Amino acid sequence: MTRTKTVFSRLERRFFRLELAKEIHKRARDIPFLGILTASFIAFLFHPFVGALKAGIWVTTFILIYLSAYWFLFRNRCIPSHKTYSAWTFKFVAFFGSFALMWATFAYMAMPELGEWQRLSLLMILFGIVALPAPVFSLCLPIAVFHPTTMLLPSILMCVLQHVHFDLHMLASLILLGGGVVFVCKQVATGQRILRSVDDKRALSSSMSTIEKLISEKYIDPVTGLLNGDGLQEQLPNMASSPLTVLAIKVDGIEDMYSLHGKGIADSIVWSIAHRLMSRKKPMAFLAHTGLGEFILVTPGAKCKDLRSKAKPIFELFSTPFVTDLGDVSFKVSIGAAFCEKKGGAATQAVSDAVAAMRTACWEQGNSFQQYDESLGTKLSQQFSIRSQLHKAIENNEFALHLQPKVDLSSGLVNSAEALIRWNSPELGMVSPAEFIPVAESTGDIIPLGRWVLQEAARLVQNPKLPASFSIAVNLSSKQFSDPALLSQLKQIHKRLKGTSRSLELEITESMVMAESADINRMLTKIKAMGFKIALDDFGTGYSSLSYLSRLQADTLKLDKSFIDPIPNDQQHADFVASIILMVKALKLKLVAEGIESEEQFDWFAAQGCDEAQGFFLARPVDFEAFLASLPLGRAQVDIPKPA
Numbered sequence: 001m002t003r004t005k006t007v008f009s010r011l012e013r014r015f016f017r018l019e020l021a022k023e024i025h026k027r028a029r030d031i032p033f034l035g036i037l038t039a040s041f042i043a044f045l046f047h048p049f050v051g052a053l054k055a056g057i058w059v060t061t062f063i064l065i066y067l068s069a070y071w072f073l074f075r076n077r078c079i080p081s082h083k084t085y086s087a088w089t090f091k092f093v094a095f096f097g098s099f100a101l102m103w104a105t106f107a108y109m110a111m112p113e114l115g116e117w118q119r120l121s122l123l124m125i126l127f128g129i130v131a132l133p134a135p136v137f138s139l140c141l142p143i144a145v146f147h148p149t150t151m152l153l154p155s156i157l158m159c160v161l162q163h164v165h166f167d168l169h170m171l172a173s174l175i176l177l178g179g180g181v182v183f184v185c186k187q188v189a190t191g192q193r194i195l196r197s198v199d200d201k202r203a204l205s206s207s208m209s210t211i212e213k214l215i216s217e218k219y220i221d222p223v224t225g226l227l228n229g230d231g232l233q234e235q236l237p238n239m240a241s242s243p244l245t246v247l248a249i250k251v252d253g254i255e256d257m258y259s260l261h262g263k264g265i266a267d268s269i270v271w272s273i274a275h276r277l278m279s280r281k282k283p284m285a286f287l288a289h290t291g292l293g294e295f296i297l298v299t300p301g302a303k304c305k306d307l308r309s310k311a312k313p314i315f316e317l318f319s320t321p322f323v324t325d326l327g328d329v330s331f332k333v334s335i336g337a338a339f340c341e342k343k344g345g346a347a348t349q350a351v352s353d354a355v356a357a358m359r360t361a362c363w364e365q366g367n368s369f370q371q372y373d374e375s376l377g378t379k380l381s382q383q384f385s386i387r388s389q390l391h392k393a394i395e396n397n398e399f400a401l402h403l404q405p406k407v408d409l410s411s412g413l414v415n416s417a418e419a420l421i422r423w424n425s426p427e428l429g430m431v432s433p434a435e436f437i438p439v440a441e442s443t444g445d446i447i448p449l450g451r452w453v454l455q456e457a458a459r460l461v462q463n464p465k466l467p468a469s470f471s472i473a474v475n476l477s478s479k480q481f482s483d484p485a486l487l488s489q490l491k492q493i494h495k496r497l498k499g500t501s502r503s504l505e506l507e508i509t510e511s512m513v514m515a516e517s518a519d520i521n522r523m524l525t526k527i528k529a530m531g532f533k534i535a536l537d538d539f540g541t542g543y544s545s546l547s548y549l550s551r552l553q554a555d556t557l558k559l560d561k562s563f564i565d566p567i568p569n570d571q572q573h574a575d576f577v578a579s580i581i582l583m584v585k586a587l588k589l590k591l592v593a594e595g596i597e598s599e600e601q602f603d604w605f606a607a608q609g610c611d612e613a614q615g616f617f618l619a620r621p622v623d624f625e626a627f628l629a630s631l632p633l634g635r636a637q638v639d640i641p642k643p644a
Contacts, residue, residue, distance in 0.1 A: 016089040020139045020194070021080035024092060025073070028136045032070040035099065036063050038129060042106065046122070049113040050106075058109070062102050069095040089140065096143045100150035103129065107155040119159045123176050126151050127183075134187060138194055144187040153177070153184075223267045224274035227288035232296055235286060236347045245310055246350045247297040248336040248358035249277070251318075254293030256478050260520060265325055272322050273331070280317060294358075296351060307337035307371050315367050334361035338372040356380055363438060385428055386439050394448050399423050401456050402621035403472065405631075406592060406614045409606045414631060416471040416505070418614065419457045420621045421449070441479055450480040451489060454504070458493045461502045465628050469501040473535055476508050481520050487527070494530045505556065507535040524553045535592070557584055561595030564615075568604045581608050 039062045047055035072078065072091055080088040103126060111119055130148045137144040156177040219231030227235060251273055257266040274289055277297070281287055285299040299310070314335055321328035336357025340350035353372040360380070361370035370376070393399065403417040423431040440446040453474055461472045480486055497503055506527065528534060535556035559580070566573040584591045593605045596615030605613055619630065 016086050017195075018080060018082060018085040021085040021089050021092075024136060024139045025079055025088075027139070028092075028133070029070075029074040031133055031136065032066040032074065035066045039063065039066070039102075042125065046106075046110050046114075049118070050109045054109060058102070058106055065095070065098055065102065069099075092140060093142050093146075096137075096140075097146055097150070100147045103151045104154060107151070108158065111155070111158050120172055120176075123152075123156055123159060123173070126155060127176065127179070131183070134183075134190075138187055138190040141188065141192070141195065144190070145184060148184050148187060153181070221289040221291075223270050224289045226274055226278075226295075227286065229288070229290045232288040232290065232298075232351065233348065235288075236298070236351070242300045244340040244347055244350060245299045245301055245307060246338045246340065246347075246354040247299075247307075247311060247314065248338075248351070248354035249295040249297060249314060250334040250336075250358050250362055251293035251295075252332045252334060252362070254331075258292070259478065259482065261326070269322065269324050269329070272324065276317055276322075277314075280313060296354070298347075298351070307339060308369055311335040311337060311369050315369075318367070332366045332368075334358055334364070334368045334370075336361050336370050336372065359383070363434060382428075383435070383439065386431060386436050387443060389425060389428060390436060390439055390443065390445050393423060393425060394445060394452065397452075398425055399449070399452065400623060401453065401460060402623050403460075403627040404614060404621040405619050405627070406473075406612045407618055409610055409613055413467070415467055415469055416473065416612070417627065418473040418507070418621075419453065419460075419475075421453055422621075422623075437477075441477060444479070446477045446479045447483045450477060450483070451485065454489060454493065457504055458496060460624055461504060462496070462500070463624075463628070466502070467631070471503045471505050471533070473505040473507050475537065476506050478509070478520070481523055487523065490527060490530060490532065494532070498531075503531075503533065505533045505535050507537040507558070508554075509537050521553070528553060554589065556590040556592060558592045558594050558614075559610075564593055564595045564597075564601055564605075568600050574604070578608055581610060585609065 039059050043055040043059035050058075073088070073095060078088065107122065107126060110122060114122060130151055134144075137147055156173055160173045160177065219227060219234055221228040221231075251270075254266065254270060257269055270289070270293055273293065274287070274295070277287055277295060281297070282299055285297060288296045288298075290296060297314075314333060318331055318333050321330045336354045336359065338350045338353035338357060340346045353376075356376055357370040357372040360376055361368040400422050401419045402422050403419060405414040406416045406418065407413070408415055421433055421437075423433075423436055425431055437446070440449050457472045457474045461470060493504060508524075524534060533555040534553055535558055536554040537558045538560045539557045559577070563573075563577050563580075567577060568574055581591055590611045592612040592614060593601075593610050594614045596602050596605070596613045596617045598617055601615075602613055602617055622630065
């Protein structure tokens with residue numbers, strides 16, 4: 001039984017094909033009706049020899065089989081499908097096998113009763129009955145073999161065996177026998193050719209599907225379904241016949257999403273961003289996602305002197321937070337713009353120019369826009385120089401820490417400061433942190449640079465010329481949390497400072513905490529367990545939400561400069577900031593006002609009971625020697641107003 005199933009399974013895999021079943025259904029629909037006519041004619045023609053009763057029973061049975069075959073095989077609702085073609089082919093084999101047996105049965109009944117020429121006539125008729133539907137039978141190799149073999153060969157052999165001597169009838173029968181064998185062999189060959197052609201067609205179809213899939217993967221971004229970088233280059237020539245406006249859009253913080261939350265959540269956020277951009281895209285424009293939250297929007301149109309107006313709708317799109325698995329998340333965008341009014345390869349150049357402008361816009365905080373012009377070349381050249389010199393600068397120790405004091409508003413003393421890195425390059429001169437820090441973030445150099453800053457700050461805070469209790473705040477980048485050596489370095493620093501009144505305070509950005517990365521939160525827990533204080537820098541930007549305050553692991557909040565600037569002139573804003581101060585104090589967190597630039601601001605925050613103040617009004621960042629020299633004088637001059 002198992003062997004039989006195995007044989008049938010092999011037959012099914014080899015010969016039962018959907019394409020063949022559909023073709024048989026189309027070609028063989030008339031065979032049952034032609035079979036009924038043929039069977040009726042043969043029964044009428046030969047009934048005097050086999051008997052009317054036998055012929056009647058035979059033809060009646062055959063007609064019922066033909067009608068059943070039509071009902072189960074050839075009605076419109078019986079068209080083979082992916083689910084039914086195998087069962088349909090089995091039925092086809094069964095019915096047409098029964099046709100062959102019925103014709104063979106008639107031959108067995110009639111042969112003994114017929115004369116020699118009548119036998120040959122019946123054999124010729126059977127040969128014709130087999131040959132006419134041969135194109136149909138060739139589509140099903142089992143029937144192509146079984147049907148003619150069952151009908152012809154036994155009938156011819158029976159006719160030969162009934163001859164006792166060799167004569168013309170014997171010769172004709174042998175010729176028919178040879179012709180039957182040749183016919184069966186040709187049917188087999190034809191069936192095999194058909195199967196090979198089907199296999200070739202399937203292979204070609206599979207190859208085409210593979211090619212189409214590869215082309216799709218090459219030109220389509222799998223996350224958003226938009227064009228990718230290669231697809232963008234492929235599509236540009238189709239639009240190069242008219243002037244083009246190109247906007248390069250960089251969604252800030254997407255890289256952090258991937259590093260903090262993994263691909264699944266980050267991909268869903270990128271898809272939501274792409275979907276929102278597509279909803280506002282003009283019909284003739286096209287949008288591409290070139291990776292990590294960077295999009296290219298190409299719009300045909302007349303030249304616009306100020307491309308900022310083209311970018312304004314994009315900024316408006318991002319004014320509404322995105323609903324994600326992390327809650328409502330807001331993003332800032334950096335947009336670079338370029339215009340192309342020439343044809344041909346100028347479109348590709350316009351995309352490059354827009355991307356260059358976008359890279360420049362990324363140096364600014366928050367929503368930023370940059371239109372490409374020739375002066376950008378100088379900026380980009382400088383960025384390239386920074387990138388090429390940065391790694392060597394770390395090895396050559398070209399950096400220094402400057403300290404900006406933080407004044408205790410209850411006593412007027414300077415008991416802490418913020419460490420700010422400075423780079424004085426022998427080749428580039430003094431390089432601003434706003435220029436080299438983003439480059440270090442993108443190249444990964446921020447990790448060795450961050451290690452140096454921690455080590456240097458730990459060395460400076462132990463200087464005996466500093467006040468007895470003193471703290472230096474050090475900024476940590478989100479990239480540093482991927483540094484496997486971070487915790488071990490902090491443990492070493494903690495051991496060096498243990499037993500003293502000196503400490504390091506670690507500043508992290510609000511966006512890092514609000515992103516709620518499990519890895520970062522675990523590391524912050526371990527860092528706090530060592531005894532380090534955590535300060536939340538730039539509070540009030542990014543994901544700001546007062547409801548998060550009770551869940552923060554921070555000890556200190558540094559109120560962002562954007563909260564400081566309107567004070568004290570904007571009374572409504574001042575009242576809002578005062579409420580934040582009260583809330584922070586209720587949560588027993590220290591509050592630092594950074595970016596104090598006027599005496600009025602200093603007096604207002606002192607009167608509100610803010611803990612510390614920092615800004616240019618009090619002191620600018622200076623090197624360590626200058627900081628030590630200014631401490632006695634700076635502490636003596638701070639006059640703290642009394643709270644109202």
